[in-house]
Amino acid sequence: MRRTYDVVIVGAGVAGATAGLLFAQRGLSTLVVDKKQNGSHHKALCTHFVQPAARPVLRKLAIERDIERAGGVPTKAAFWTSSGWIWPDGDYAIAGSDGSLLAYNIERRILDPLLTRRLERAAGVTVELAQTVRSPNRLQDGSWMLVLENATGGIREIGGRFLVAADGRTSPVAAALGNELIMKKENQRTCLFGYFENVKAPVENRSLFLLGAQEMAFLYPLGRDRALLAAYVPKTSRIVGDEESKTNALKSIFAQFPDLPDLSSARLASRLYGYSDYPNLARKPVHNGVAYIGDAALSLDPMSGVGCAFAMLMADMLVESVAPTIATQPDRLDAALLEYVARFNKFFPAHASGIAADSIIVKSAATTDSVYRRITRNTYLQRLFIALTGRIIQPEEFQKAYLSIGLAQNRRSA
Numbered sequence: 001m002r003r004t005y006d007v008v009i010v011g012a013g014v015a016g017a018t019a020g021l022l023f024a025q026r027g028l029s030t031l032v033v034d035k036k037q038n039g040s041h042h043k044a045l046c047t048h049f050v051q052p053a054a055r056p057v058l059r060k061l062a063i064e065r066d067i068e069r070a071g072g073v074p075t076k077a078a079f080w081t082s083s084g085w086i087w088p089d090g091d092y093a094i095a096g097s098d099g100s101l102l103a104y105n106i107e108r109r110i111l112d113p114l115l116t117r118r119l120e121r122a123a124g125v126t127v128e129l130a131q132t133v134r135s136p137n138r139l140q141d142g143s144w145m146l147v148l149e150n151a152t153g154g155i156r157e158i159g160g161r162f163l164v165a166a167d168g169r170t171s172p173v174a175a176a177l178g179n180e181l182i183m184k185k186e187n188q189r190t191c192l193f194g195y196f197e198n199v200k201a202p203v204e205n206r207s208l209f210l211l212g213a214q215e216m217a218f219l220y221p222l223g224r225d226r227a228l229l230a231a232y233v234p235k236t237s238r239i240v241g242d243e244e245s246k247t248n249a250l251k252s253i254f255a256q257f258p259d260l261p262d263l264s265s266a267r268l269a270s271r272l273y274g275y276s277d278y279p280n281l282a283r284k285p286v287h288n289g290v291a292y293i294g295d296a297a298l299s300l301d302p303m304s305g306v307g308c309a310f311a312m313l314m315a316d317m318l319v320e321s322v323a324p325t326i327a328t329q330p331d332r333l334d335a336a337l338l339e340y341v342a343r344f345n346k347f348f349p350a351h352a353s354g355i356a357a358d359s360i361i362v363k364s365a366a367t368t369d370s371v372y373r374r375i376t377r378n379t380y381l382q383r384l385f386i387a388l389t390g391r392i393i394q395p396e397e398f399q400k401a402y403l404s405i406g407l408a409q410n411r412r413s414a
């Protein structure tokens, strides 16, 4: 007999795990399926800066204390620019700060198993690992039948009233069901990163984002003199060679910037990771009755460090929109999905277009220099800039303030 769940989620990454936990909180029977072999598996290609926009979702999951106990470092961004540092005091809040709205540096080797354990313990959730989802099929009553294939090729069927694709950037569910890419925008940089020891944490455990004219270097403190060092460089100057020469090249990018922790004795404590091509991608958040969350819906330039927070926010928006209807008013599901699309469109597209624009290498430094000059000279703009990068505010709010402060500055100097 095929078991049928209220919700079937394909993928137990950040998006799928968050959605699974939130659906279960709403009392829905939820199956989360992932092809990863076991609960200690984690995503390796991620620099895991979790933006503060995710904090309300983490609070709903009551997981912040566990993250910090497991070694997650509360942190806030500071940006070095050609006009000096953007380093405002306090947390990310624009007003009414209680000092807790911070980002997290939490390694995926810690975060992913933590989320999977939570899922496995949550009442109402069934987690099936080492199972690849094949051929999602819609039945006449609108529910779904999926084929699960295990590691030895064994197959069985399961059913779900509602299907969520949280299956990552390549989304096999989207491929099977024809949810084509609606955006593919070039990313002109490549990335190289690794974990280092003997790196003293910056003041206030700040995460440092060093914005060069073309090359960017990021340093994330991870506790106990451990740090992640990442470089985003133009494809034309991609770092190549053996591990030692790549490590030296990575460190030499940091050496271009002032006021940094001493990296001369920093020792590589992992392999090096990176990519050579990573375009910005988007799909429809809802297609033929299936909801898409996380990278399956929107997978942006990793330099922006938004993927995990966006995955959590999408999971939350989806559950808030559809949970009340799934069990009790299935005939209202289409309307509830429209609500998810509306919430999605209110939040993500403006951020996505700004992030995709930043993936293009600016040829003339003059414009960026003048932007940074205005921001670094005004404390309020500094706070707004940090809040924008933390995705606490929309780009429009920053742009309005940037323009009106510019006008005021021009009037004063005239």
Ligand SMILES: Cc1cc2nc3c(=O)[nH]c(=O)nc-3n(C[C@H](O)[C@H](O)[C@H](O)COP(=O)(O)OP(=O)(O)OC[C@H]3O[C@@H](n4cnc5c(N)ncnc54)[C@H](O)[C@@H]3O)c2cc1C
Pocket (backbone or CB within 6 Å): 010, 011, 012, 013, 014, 015, 016, 033, 034, 035, 036, 043, 045, 046, 047, 048, 049, 050, 051, 131, 132, 133, 134, 166, 167, 168, 169, 172, 173, 191, 274, 275, 293, 294, 295, 296, 299, 302, 304, 305, 306, 307, 308, 309, 310, 311
């Ligand atoms: C170099 C790099 C650095 C990054 N740095 C940051 C950062 O600093 N901060 C940040 O927030 N984000 C960062 N990101 C982005 C972030 O890693 C992703 O946005 C996030 O992990 C997406 O989560 P997800 O759950 O949507 O997808 P995934 O983590 O990809 O999870 C998808 C899951 O679906 C499963 N799956 C797929 N197909 C099937 C199938 N057919 N059957 C069963 N299971 C299936 C997979 O096994 C996987 O576990 C970075 C990305 C890169 C590449």
